[in-house]
Structure formats: structure tokens, C-alpha cells
Amino acid sequence: MTQSWKIGIIGAGGISEAHLAAIQEEPRAQALAIADVNEETARKRADRHGIPHVYTDYREMLKRDDLDAVILCLPNFLHASVAVEALSSGKHVLCEKPMALNADQAQSMEDAAKQAGKVLMVGQNNRFRGESTLLKRLVDQGKLGTVYHVKTGWIRRNGIPGWGSWFTSMEKAGGGPLIDIGVHVLDLALWLIDYPRPVTVFGQTYSVFGPKKKGLFGWGTVNDQGVFDVEDLAVAMIKFENGTTLILDVSWAAHIEKDRAYVQLYGEEGGVNMDFNAGKITLFHEEAGVPVDSVLYPERQNERLLLLQNFLDAAEGKEEPICRPEQGVYIHRILDAIYTSSRTGKPVTLDETD
Known part of the structure; x- marks a missing residue:
């Protein structure tokens, strides 16, 4: 029943x-x-x-x-x-x-x-996208070989959410785009490569447009009684124990060509690019020594429904949760290190206990 x-x-x-x-x-x-x-x-x-x-x-x-x-x-x-x-x-x-x-x-x-x-x-719903599940299978099947470098980001040109709302308050949000949308792409990238242990984190945050209270707001309404004390752009480099490196780039506001959310994996046997809004992933590899681009079109999936179904299956003891709490803790230790590195201007070394 x-x-x-x-x-x-x-x-x-x-x-x-x-x-x-x-x-x-x-x-x-x-x-x-x-x-x-x-x-x-x-x-x-x-x-x-x-x-x-x-x-x-x-x-x-x-x-x-x-x-x-x-x-x-x-x-x-x-x-x-x-x-x-x-x-x-x-x-x-x-x-x-x-x-x-x-x-x-x-x-x-x-x-x-x-x-x-x-x-x-x-609720890391982006793990349940059709592109994400296909890419995860490719990685787990060894199609890329050893992944040694990752680039990922979510950049907006004109997307500060609700200036003066809880989104732009460090006390209530914990940060700006890094913790808001950066957490999505960082989580997805690290899930794809099975969460290697981070050892060194270097990061820098910028608050260029938000404090000016003009332009590049994009989303929501302005609350003049609120504050903007978070970043509007963040970059980071993470080095892992196995030698893999990751570059992260996130923004709510920046003078860029267009909005983009993406994951790029660099493997010894192949590389791959996934843009969230493209509905496809592109595999870069070789056949008979010749560079080849293979475009793959996964089926569209209802990511929120699949997230809910996995949650219920886990509660019923039928499946393991795909988004586990220890992974969330792991992500937050990296986010904390990025903010600390930005404040101090120095790389942060993560201990075995972190």
C-alpha cells in the first residue's frame, strides 16, 4: 500500500x-x-x-x-x-x-x-535537471576520464533581488550571490565529481553596484528602509586533495554580455560544457586522434517533482537521499572559507576536521 x-x-x-x-x-x-x-x-x-x-x-x-x-x-x-x-x-x-x-x-x-x-x-533542485543527470552518468561511466579542472558560475548582468530586502542583508541572508545562486552551481559541480576534499580556498568578493543604489537591480522592488551590505560579485579558486582545481564566478550585477549559468569539466579523456538554459550538453573528445564535438540532448525533467519524489522515497526508506545534509555542511565550509579569504586577503587552508 x-x-x-x-x-x-x-x-x-x-x-x-x-x-x-x-x-x-x-x-x-x-x-x-x-x-x-x-x-x-x-x-x-x-x-x-x-x-x-x-x-x-x-x-x-x-x-x-x-x-x-x-x-x-x-x-x-x-x-x-x-x-x-x-x-x-x-x-x-x-x-x-x-x-x-x-x-x-x-x-x-x-x-x-x-x-x-x-x-x-x-533543495538542490539543479541536480535533478535532465542535463545534470545525463552528465553525472557520463562522469560516473568514465567518459571524461579523470576530471582535473572545473569551471562553474552563475552570472547575472542585471539581477540584484529586492534591494533592501532580506536578500541584501548579511545578517539575514549570510551573503549575496555567492550564497544565493553560487551555492547552486558549486553544489552541482562538486556533486558531479564526487566531493573531493578541499584543502585550499582563495576568494574575493566585490560590492560595486549594490551600495550605489542605482542601476542593475533587475529583480524585485527597492526598499529604501533596508540595507545592502553583501557582495554583488564573487570569484574563487579551490584546490582539492587529489589535485583537482575549481574556478567559481558568480554575480548579481556586472557589465557582461548576458546572464549565464554553467558547468565546464576538463577531463583527461574528454571535456564537457553544460549551460543551464541550452537544453543540451556538449562533449569534447577525440576519435581516431581527431577532435570531435558531440552534442547530447537529454529529456526535459520536472526537477522539483523529482526532488520531492526522492525526498519521499528517502523518508520511506526506499532510496538514499540524493542531496544529503553532510554535503550541505561541506558546501558551507567552502563558502565560509571564500568569505574569510576575501576579508583577510589570504588563502584559507582547510584542516582534516573541516
């Missing part, structure tokens, strides 16, 4: 819509409740998706014995504390990225999940 999963949504902002759409397509799942401090926003979501219970205090929602799991669609600074409470109350947790504000908070979430014996997953 198929288990019916009663799910609660904590946070009724825009990203909750993507999760609720996936729930509607998954027969095992039902959105039982939604919580948000803005009751009007929560009720609009509830009415649209037929959610029977609305709360303004998520803690009241967590008291429900008939609630099996929750999806956290909250500002970054609330992820750790709410996740720990939800796990401690006996709920499985799917948390939007980034996992937390920093590695210590992420570790507290992993520890809480282990203690509760519940599934904690981070």
Missing part, C-alpha cells in the same frame, strides 16, 4: 509555489497545512492549492500529529533554527537552499536529523 504523506509548508513566499506545484503532481503527497507570519499571503496560497489548514505560527503547525514532513521556504537566517525544531518534533524536513547561514548552523541541522532519525534534505 502506498503511503500518503501529509506535508506542511513553512513560508508562503514565491518559492513555495514551486514546491506546491510538485506536491499536486505527486499522488503520495498532500499539502495539509501552510504557515506564514503574513496570514493573507498564506491564505492566498492555501486557497489556490486547496490547503485546509493555515497558521501564522509554524510552531503550532508542528504540534500536529498527522503532519509527516515539512518544506522550509524561508529566508536563510531561519533555516537552521526552524529545521532543528521541525526535526525534533518528529517531522522529516526538506529545506530550501542554502542550507543555512554558515557551516556551524548547517552542522547543527545535520546533528538534529541524526538524533531524530529523520530525513533532512537540501
Whole structure:
């Protein structure tokens, strides 16, 4: 008999819509409740998706014995504390990225999940793209040989989200594009190459356009009462124990040709380029000593639905979670090191315990 999963949504902002759409397509799942401090926003979501219970205090929602799991669609600074409470109350947790504000908070979430014996997953939905799953198979099958270098990035020309909102507050977001969109491509790139141990991180962040409060905002509305104390561009180089290197480039605002999100892998037997919006991956290799470009077109996949299905399968004990909490902690240790390197102007050496 198929288990019916009663799910609660904590946070009724825009990203909750993507999760609720996936729930509607998954027969095992039902959105039982939604919580948000803005009751009007929560009720609009509830009415649209037929959610029977609305709360303004998520803690009241967590008291429900008939609630099996929750999806956290909250500002970054609330992820750790709410996740720990939800796990401690006996709920499985799917948390939007980034996992937390920093590695210590992420570790507290992993520890809480282990203690509760519940599934904690981070919503790294880009792992479930058709291009990503195809590329992962190619790497795992050895089509590229040993991958020795990676370039990845998510660059926007005109995309500062909501100047003065929590997105542009270091206290509430933990950073700018590095922790907002950079976490997506960094996670994807490292998942593809099986998370080698990082040993040295050098990074630099820039805040060029945000503090000027003019131009290159692109997304959302300006809140004059808010702050902008995060970066709007970050670059980093990471060296791993096995000798592999990775270059990361992320921006919300920059004088560039166009927006782009990409992963490039350099292997001894072949290389590959994946652009998020291209719907294809290009493999660079040799045949009979002649350079050849092979273009592969994977099937389109509903990445949010596949994320939800893997979460439920993991909660049912049928599969391992594809996005594991220890990987989220690993990512945050690298992000923390990039910010530290930028502040100090020096490379950061990561110890065995990091």
C-alpha cells in the first residue's frame, strides 16, 4: 500500500509555489497545512492549492500529529533554527537552499536529523535537471576520464533581488550571490565529481553596484528602509586533495554580455560544457586522434517533482537521499572559507576536521 504523506509548508513566499506545484503532481503527497507570519499571503496560497489548514505560527503547525514532513521556504537566517525544531518534533524536513547561514548552523541541522532519525534534505533542485543527470552518468561511466579542472558560475548582468530586502542583508541572508545562486552551481559541480576534499580556498568578493543604489537591480522592488551590505560579485579558486582545481564566478550585477549559468569539466579523456538554459550538453573528445564535438540532448525533467519524489522515497526508506545534509555542511565550509579569504586577503587552508 502506498503511503500518503501529509506535508506542511513553512513560508508562503514565491518559492513555495514551486514546491506546491510538485506536491499536486505527486499522488503520495498532500499539502495539509501552510504557515506564514503574513496570514493573507498564506491564505492566498492555501486557497489556490486547496490547503485546509493555515497558521501564522509554524510552531503550532508542528504540534500536529498527522503532519509527516515539512518544506522550509524561508529566508536563510531561519533555516537552521526552524529545521532543528521541525526535526525534533518528529517531522522529516526538506529545506530550501542554502542550507543555512554558515557551516556551524548547517552542522547543527545535520546533528538534529541524526538524533531524530529523520530525513533532512537540501533543495538542490539543479541536480535533478535532465542535463545534470545525463552528465553525472557520463562522469560516473568514465567518459571524461579523470576530471582535473572545473569551471562553474552563475552570472547575472542585471539581477540584484529586492534591494533592501532580506536578500541584501548579511545578517539575514549570510551573503549575496555567492550564497544565493553560487551555492547552486558549486553544489552541482562538486556533486558531479564526487566531493573531493578541499584543502585550499582563495576568494574575493566585490560590492560595486549594490551600495550605489542605482542601476542593475533587475529583480524585485527597492526598499529604501533596508540595507545592502553583501557582495554583488564573487570569484574563487579551490584546490582539492587529489589535485583537482575549481574556478567559481558568480554575480548579481556586472557589465557582461548576458546572464549565464554553467558547468565546464576538463577531463583527461574528454571535456564537457553544460549551460543551464541550452537544453543540451556538449562533449569534447577525440576519435581516431581527431577532435570531435558531440552534442547530447537529454529529456526535459520536472526537477522539483523529482526532488520531492526522492525526498519521499528517502523518508520511506526506499532510496538514499540524493542531496544529503553532510554535503550541505561541506558546501558551507567552502563558502565560509571564500568569505574569510576575501576579508583577510589570504588563502584559507582547510584542516582534516573541516
